[in-house]
Amino acid sequence: MEIHLFARILANKIVALTILVGVGVCLIIVPTVTNQLGANPVERLLHVSGEIAIWTLGAVLSLTPLRVLFPRSVIVNALNRHRRYIGVSACIYGLIHFSCHLLYQGDWEDVLQSFTKPFTWFGLTGLTILVILALTSNNWSVRKLGGKRWKLLHRLAYLAAIVLIYHQSIAGKGHWYISRWLLFLLVALEGARLVKKFRFKKPAAITDRKSKDESF
Amino acid sequence: MHIQKKHSWQLLDSAVAPESQYLRRRQFLRTCGLGLTAAFLPAVVRAAPSGFPDALNASYKLPGAKLTSYDDITSYNNFYEWGLEKGDPKANANRGWKTEPWAIEIGGLCAKPGKYDVNDLIKAIGGIEQRNYRHRCVEAWSMVIPWDGFALAKLVAMAEPKPEAKYLQFTSFMDPKNCPGQRSQDFSWPYTEGLTLPEATNELAFLATGIYGKPLLNQNGAPIRLVVPWKYGFKGAKSLVRIDFVVDQPKTLWTQMAPDEYGFYANVNPEVDHPRWSQKTERVIGGGFFAGRQPTLKFNGYEKEVAGLYAGLDLRKNF
Numbered sequence: 001m002e003i004h005l006f007a008r009i010l011a012n013k014i015v016a017l018t019i020l021v022g023v024g025v026c027l028i029i030v031p032t033v034t035n036q037l038g039a040n041p042v043e044r045l046l047h048v049s050g051e052i053a054i055w056t057l058g059a060v061l062s063l064t065p066l067r068v069l070f071p072r073s074v075i076v077n078a079l080n081r082h083r084r085y086i087g088v089s090a091c092i093y094g095l096i097h098f099s100c101h102l103l104y105q106g107d108w109e110d111v112l113q114s115f116t117k118p119f120t121w122f123g124l125t126g127l128t129i130l131v132i133l134a135l136t137s138n139n140w141s142v143r144k145l146g147g148k149r150w151k152l153l154h155r156l157a158y159l160a161a162i163v164l165i166y167h168q169s170i171a172g173k174g175h176w177y178i179s180r181w182l183l184f185l186l187v188a189l190e191g192a193r194l195v196k197k198f199r200f201k202k203p204a205a206i207t208d209r210k211s212k213d214e215s216f
Numbered sequence: 217m218h219i220q221k222k223h224s225w226q227l228l229d230s231a232v233a234p235e236s237q238y239l240r241r242r243q244f245l246r247t248c249g250l251g252l253t254a255a256f257l258p259a260v261v262r263a264a265p266s267g268f269p270d271a272l273n274a275s276y277k278l279p280g281a282k283l284t285s286y287d288d289i290t291s292y293n294n295f296y297e298w299g300l301e302k303g304d305p306k307a308n309a310n311r312g313w314k315t316e317p318w319a320i321e322i323g324g325l326c327a328k329p330g331k332y333d334v335n336d337l338i339k340a341i342g343g344i345e346q347r348n349y350r351h352r353c354v355e356a357w358s359m360v361i362p363w364d365g366f367a368l369a370k371l372v373a374m375a376e377p378k379p380e381a382k383y384l385q386f387t388s389f390m391d392p393k394n395c396p397g398q399r400s401q402d403f404s405w406p407y408t409e410g411l412t413l414p415e416a417t418n419e420l421a422f423l424a425t426g427i428y429g430k431p432l433l434n435q436n437g438a439p440i441r442l443v444v445p446w447k448y449g450f451k452g453a454k455s456l457v458r459i460d461f462v463v464d465q466p467k468t469l470w471t472q473m474a475p476d477e478y479g480f481y482a483n484v485n486p487e488v489d490h491p492r493w494s495q496k497t498e499r500v501i502g503g504g505f506f507a508g509r510q511p512t513l514k515f516n517g518y519e520k521e522v523a524g525l526y527a528g529l530d531l532r533k534n535f
Contacts, residue, residue, distance in 0.1 A: 038292055041505055042499075043357070110494065114493065116494075119492035170492060172300075172355070
């Protein structure tokens with residue numbers, strides 16, 4: 001009973017939006033206003049916003065495999081209603097992260113300097129994909145592009161995840177040790193999804209033959 | 217049994233003293249008690265390198281530089297043994313981790329090796345002094361820190377290195393039981409660093425035991441650490457337990473972890489970028505949100521004192 005109630009709360013759009021915005025309020029706005037960012041505030045914001053962005057992207061990418069793995073879970077189905085919100089949030093947090101990068105560099109000369117580094121290119125590539133996907137996330141775009149093409153375009157989210165996880169893993173000394181958890185999680189989920197796909201097909205074929213045998 | 221009867225005219229104790237003093241009454245007693253105890257204790261048992269006369273060495277005043285606040289220096293730290301975030305060392309290194317008593321061993325190719333208590337070492341060296349040094353992190357931020365300690369050259373002279381000794385190897389503590397970062401297999405602990413012998417005997421190379429006249433806090437590498445102001449901050453190995461004189465260039469933690477990004481020399485050099493970011497400018501800690509950056513100086517502003525050490529060396533290759 002409780003789980004159904006919980007799922008109904010999770011399925012609520014206002015609840016989802018509150019959580020997605022709330023993360024930013026709690027981790028970005030409140031510490032900024034109350035001066036809790038430490039000795040290097042812009043660097044702190046840069047790291048926090050990037051971290052939120054990539055984990056939000058990880059969350060939206062884990063929804064598809066979760067739905068395949070647990071098709072009857074009311075929780076998973078409730079969360080799957082918010083794919084669009086979560087995806088757009090990842091893009092917005094990514095844009096906040098990019099703004100922090102500009103502020104962190106200080107002036108345009110340093111910003112231009114930063115654009116000479118592959119490290120920055122990876123981040124920008126990922127963010128550009130997220131912006132394209134966010135802009136085409138509305139119903140109008142789905143109609144205009146057609147379901148098949150729209151789906152193909154939005155598979156770019158996987159490419160964004162790969163370049164952004166790489167971007168994070170090289171972001172600092174030892175950052176690979178943080179970002180690999182997201183990578184392992186997504187690979188495990190996708191792997192399980194594939195395993196389920198193949199295992200589902202085989203038993204189906206066997207039962208099919210069995211039922212034929214029985215009919216004799 | 218003594219039964220206290222309260223009369224209607226009696227005032228509360230709290231009413232006869234200002235509230236601020238009343239609330240601190242126990243703290244006052246505690247301070248008195250500590251002071252008395254400390255006065256009767258021998259110097260060795262007191263907080264590690266403290267109690268030594270200390271004064272600013274006028275040659276290292278760094279005129280015009282604005283000192284970073286004590287609060288920023290002691291709360292914004294790269295000390296991966298205690299965690300990857302800047303606030304982790306302060307949070308994690310102060311949960312009962314003991315840095316006294318602390319022994320440091322000087323060994324390898326020298327005529328006078330030995331194992332010293334840190335306080336005894338300072339005594340043997342002849343005391344401490346204060347120096348204001350620029351501190352430039354490889355991550356492109358900087359501070360100005362008033363270190364207390366002594367010239368590394370004094371320790372080298374005391375140990376009398378043998379002629380075949382070419383390098384110094386510095387080794388930090390190893391204590392995975394108490395130290396969360398060291399329980400991870402991702403880094404090759406303990407932290408090690410190295411200097412060439414001429415670098416180590418340069419007047420600027422320093423072993424710090426304090427900041428702002430106070431003993432080093434755990435998050436800053438208590439009780440004794442290396443400070444090499446013309447090099448990136450990671451060269452300054454913290455909480456040292458060994459210094460060895462060796463023949464071959466020591467393998468350091470960062471040259472093993474990421475040899476393409478962190479070289480053995482690690483001299484501050486605005487002309488040689490880090491693969492991921494520019495080293496031309498630096499963000500000064502304490503400036504707040506919109507302070508911007510300042511240009512980074514070659515050898516962190518100590519070119520006059522140290523450039524001679526690298527004559528004929530390609531600093532682009534030997535970064």
